[in-house]
Amino acid sequence: MRLPIIAGNWKMNTNIDQAVELVKEMRDRLHGIDGVEKVLCPPFVSLSAVKGIIAATSVRLGAQNMYYEEKGAYTGEVSPNMLAGLCEYVILGHSERRQYFGETDEIVNRKVKAAVGAGLLPILCVGERLEEHEAGKTEEVVTRQVREALVGVDTPDGLVVAYEPVWAIGTGKAATGEQANATIGLIRETLASLYGADFAAGTRIQYGGSVTAANIAEFVSQPEIDGALVGGASLKAPEFVSIVEQTSRVRRR
């Protein structure tokens, strides 16, 4: 049994005060929900403050990005070692990183290696763009992104993959549960071909892209989908709590 995982990607939203307020609004209710791993990914500047507020709860912390070098003259960057000890998870290869910051599969691969090396758990994002989707290239693109991200990586225990079709992110046009389930099944097959059936069967793969309290049940009731990476809806405490609660309920059935 894979423990479902719901992660909130706050993206570039909230200053420190707002982050503190938001996490205080949801902390106790999230803590009380069993059967789901709950992860918050605030901006770098708020990691420390949020960490203090969720200490001694079951809520986990993640970063949204990192650089792959250990240290040095890389002005403005944050290294794996800086995050280790501060948070457990790190989102890597998000489509916004690929789109706006030129992250290639090779860069994502370096980041995955560096994260694993520092003891961080990557939430590896993959997903096809609209034109790729329309050209029937979803399988090809997603399979390539998974394979390339994991080149030279020894069995990455604790890896989480997030399937986020780019056309579904922030658009209000989520994939259907069936669509997402099918692609996530292919991702699991790719993981099996790289690391064996047991690894694939034990690895959690999330869906992301316009997930809300109104559609989460459709996703987490699918057999291959182990939770969600939530953007916009993770900035509203009651909605994020509802997403986690529904996941717990659906998965208990």
Ligand code: 13P
């Ligand atoms: P939205 O939930 O806002 O569509 O964002 C999804 C996402 O990119 C999470 O990483």
